[in-house]
Amino acid sequence: MNFLHEDRLFPADIDTRAIAKRLYASIQHLPILSPHGHTDARWFAEDLAFPNPTELFILPDHYVHRMLYSQGISLEDIGLDKDATRDPQEVWRLFAAHYYLFRGTPTQMWLDHAFDELFGMTERLSAKNADLYYEAISTKLASAEFRPRALFDRFHIEVLTTTNSPLEALEHHAAIRASTWKARILPTFRPDSVVDPEFAGFRENIARLGEMTGEDTSHWQGYLRSLEQTRQRFKDLGCTATDHGHPTAGTADLNSSAAESLYGKVVAKEATAMEQELFRAQMLTEMARMSLNDGLTMQIHPGSFRNHNPFVYRRLGRDAGADIPTATDYVHALQPLLNRYGNEPSLTIILFTLDESAYSRELAPMAGHYPALRLGPPWWFFDSPEGMSRFRECTTETAGFYNTVGFNDDTRAFLSIPGRHDMARRMDCGFLGRLVAEHRLDEDEAQELAVDLTYNLARKAYKL
Amino acid sequence: MNFLHEDRLFPADIDTRAIAKRLYASIQHLPILSPHGHTDARWFAEDLAFPNPTELFILPDHYVHRMLYSQGISLEDIGLDKDATRDPQEVWRLFAAHYYLFRGTPTQMWLDHAFDELFGMTERLSAKNADLYYEAISTKLASAEFRPRALFDRFHIEVLTTTNSPLEALEHHAAIRASTWKARILPTFRPDSVVDPEFAGFRENIARLGEMTGEDTSHWQGYLRSLEQTRQRFKDLGCTATDHGHPTAGTADLNSSAAESLYGKVVAKEATAMEQELFRAQMLTEMARMSLNDGLTMQIHPGSFRNHNPFVYRRLGRDAGADIPTATDYVHALQPLLNRYGNEPSLTIILFTLDESAYSRELAPMAGHYPALRLGPPWWFFDSPEGMSRFRECTTETAGFYNTVGFNDDTRAFLSIPGRHDMARRMDCGFLGRLVAEHRLDEDEAQELAVDLTYNLARKAYKL
């Protein structure tokens, strides 16, 4: 370590910190399980050098450009306008000059972790060392030790999962498996593009799905079979989980003929907004049914108002930092699915939220009752020290630790993976340390829990 | 104490802890006021020995079986299926083997308190000492010192209240009063079964109420008189409070003829779901009117979606751990009642919540304004260290301490009462200790407050 402090993120109280450090020492070097993320399998299949610091750290990271944009820096200056051809080093300098905007954010902590531990930088990024940083990082990126596979091994990653559309061929996953490099890089089945009637190109997508599977997706049964087949194709490449990013947590349990008729309307573009929501709701229940059959763990990520800013959407498309959380109901929304499958101990449904008021009110009580439910880690805006603290404080007393599933890094930024997992490990050890310091837990219990939260719970919930 | 730590639940910071301990020393031994709970007066009337550990600690405690069930253990294995005849000691062993699931939960802390302080166990429960525990506890339960009355006296309980339907004869309460044992065990008037049209058997219940009171409950005025009479019958046995467990906090203020006509529809089973909700809403206002007359303190517990899991409901019935909180509005919901009675200083309405987002947004501002309103302590899922912390942090600055009413143990688990009150006392002293350490309160103020929060506020609000 250079400018990072070895005690970072631990509680300030001296006794609590000492306990946290003991716990951390025992789990710090456990391998990384990354059961939910957005890296690109192509990187590992092709194993080419990563490009310059700007294309690595700024352009793909919506946490970064969101903050810059919020402070009045134009998309062009951030290098995001497709027609513009900003010099990457100019963009880097602008970023460095505005690095102070990230004070107190996890983004800064993740970046500092990579800058310090990976690239050996000895002082915090600022306007005055921007070029020094740029050159040092560029040089390292060109070296063999900074190729994707080398970094994967160096990071001590045991499993890395990606997130994939049913329309993807998954040729890079297949290539990795066929190679001599025995890393476990697994796809995750994310069917939004073929189960959400409001997804851009939905009808073309289901037609394409039909072609890929040899099923007639113009009718309900063929459509369901095409999904089942595709899940199997994913499983054959090691997939253990599905992921569902819906606007709400709404589920439905229509009878077969009602579902068939609804599908007909959806395909014919005759479905109202409410019927489209009903269709998404029905599809969550269908997915639970398929999971009960094929064993894929199910993840539900509801509650984001996607593409809130049409101006930015027109320029940058989806996932560009203009998705805003909304108040989310789980109790009524999930009941149809839970009535049918919630009592199945062999089914695992992991719930995430962007509405923290649901932690203690809805999510912990539900996960603390239904055998099929588990709580996903704090997600997106809440993948942060305070977010992790609130998650543990608001869920543990009702759901316990064992209805949670460990950490997700959820990232497209491959180089941030060690820093993100390290943050989660430190925060968990700090939380456990406080419970021990307050004699709400014995240290031997905390020791076991530290390993469970870091490793065992993720392995079990995601069947890794 | 054996394996419990004497400083448990106090803040880790050394100065803050020292203050908390001084505060606690002065209130630790104050008598227990338990103004809201669910123990059974029969226990104290008959004074028979409690059965085995399993029937005492596991089967009646929905906090316990909820957690076991959530981790895939079947109702049968927990000993909950009525037809099954599981050996109680087998159930105990299964519980002991899964005791780690309760790490970090108040359930574990309550149980450990009883295991350590009452039963003298010297180490934490686990698979390996399950039989030792079972036998030690069984032996003690058979002894005279573990009879209900002996424990009541040992626990230093000044008042214990139960929760009772208007259809109950209250013969056990009467028997206790008629006995030479001068304990104050008081009924609480909980009329859900006769004011909620969706309660199972509602129409039979009001017919029965009519018989019991000699009133014609087929019409509105007779119905109201039957309730007033029953409240008086409860008062005659020492009752000082009512309790209302509605799905929402909705209140209404219909004129007399509208109320009469609504009652007609309800009785005739012609009321829609919305009219049934309106009837419950009107009945809260009627109850407030009656309270203004007869002086009973009124408790409102809204916001639980009862029997969320039909599979479990069919097997176990009500109150089986499958009740899930929902987002709850108080501001609009309570306005009709408050417009009529909210400015009455002689009326006391205690509000509870399962939606913590309402603490700072709605409940503290309302209780900090209306003379009739007080805030109940953190309830159910929030009867926990973190829940108590959030309650004080989110309500004190707006409502002060003096618009709160002390602690409720709210339990069916008689043996957990000392542990629950002790937890609340420690948490309050820790909160006060932090305010003193941060010089937001002087220690003499905190000292007075510690006594008020432990004893005086409950006595005043519940008129004990």
Place this chain on the structure above:
Amino acid sequence: MNFLHEDRLFPADIDTRAIAKRLYASIQHLPILSPHGHTDARWFAEDLAFPNPTELFILPDHYVHRMLYSQGISLEDIGLDKDATRDPQEVWRLFAAHYYLFRGTPTQMWLDHAFDELFGMTERLSAKNADLYYEAISTKLASAEFRPRALFDRFHIEVLTTTNSPLEALEHHAAIRASTWKARILPTFRPDSVVDPEFAGFRENIARLGEMTGEDTSHWQGYLRSLEQTRQRFKDLGCTATDHGHPTAGTADLNSSAAESLYGKVVAKEATAMEQELFRAQMLTEMARMSLNDGLTMQIHPGSFRNHNPFVYRRLGRDAGADIPTATDYVHALQPLLNRYGNEPSLTIILFTLDESAYSRELAPMAGHYPALRLGPPWWFFDSPEGMSRFRECTTETAGFYNTVGFNDDTRAFLSIPGRHDMARRMDCGFLGRLVAEHRLDEDEAQELAVDLTYNLARKAYKL
């Protein structure tokens, strides 16, 4: 200092406190910027002595009488009934005897600050020193050093803003500017009375606005021009901001003819409740358009259910402590305005909330994306130590510090201004101190941030 502790409000942990104190030492004496408040410019124009302690501290402060009233003290006894002529010293004694009700509230801390620092009292207020307090304060108030202008200078206030209706002549602001006393006391444009159709006297108000501006406000274009003119009149007296206190955050973006026709309905009293809400919504977007033209910073304060208690409203009128927060949506509500103006870096819209669940869920994500948005400080019930902690904990990781705007004292209680700013400075230093102690921020960054949060951010956001 006399009975106040020099370390008040700092974290108890010894290392964290030491850092907080170092930070505080560097900003403690910075001048006060008060960009949002409710003092009366007349005080400074006339510079007359303040009246007795009761009229200064009790009668105008709804935080004070709200709490007394909630505990069953009548409006008459508080001295609030207009017909009653309570002896002010009697009211003061009653207040002193009930001062314990304010334990743990910011009200007590603000009052203690004034009692100690301004009036030199040496012990906490109580029944036994009530008369001593009354006389000591009365004597000082009669002295020249306690005149409004002398206090303004003593408080080291650089800018003080008031809140004003478009119908006000602003003669006191003009008089101050015309005087030789060069204090910056600036009006803020608060148009609720002429943009909210449900405001008492709305139609008379817009007629009056027409007279004042020489515009025909019976039609839409004349109405808009009259508002633009009035904004300019405010600007001429130094105004830099507008303020909007709507029941919801609803905005609309009607085309010109729809807006015109809606205005016609509103003026003709033919608008439904929903159309009145739509009109308020449209007016927020019109105000944003005007702000883009004239540069006034825009403040939106939504989410209060005004005059919840009709009994109190009939006696005391508006702003009497019976306004209760409600759950508030921002994501859908603000989208129409943001779609039109949210990407304008030259526009500044400051959002406030009374629904803390929106901090992490909606407000921080929106302010962390839209160039036009900033987060106002914790407001009203949340202008308190715990409220400030939650604000920083829930917003910083997503929106950073630089999308916030410093502190608002928001007070009518002029003498509380130093105490309120001091509380905010101490709490910010405590929060920064914790981040430094946990190595989530370096101390040089915290040092810069302390100055920014105290001074620079307010100056920039409010263009002071």
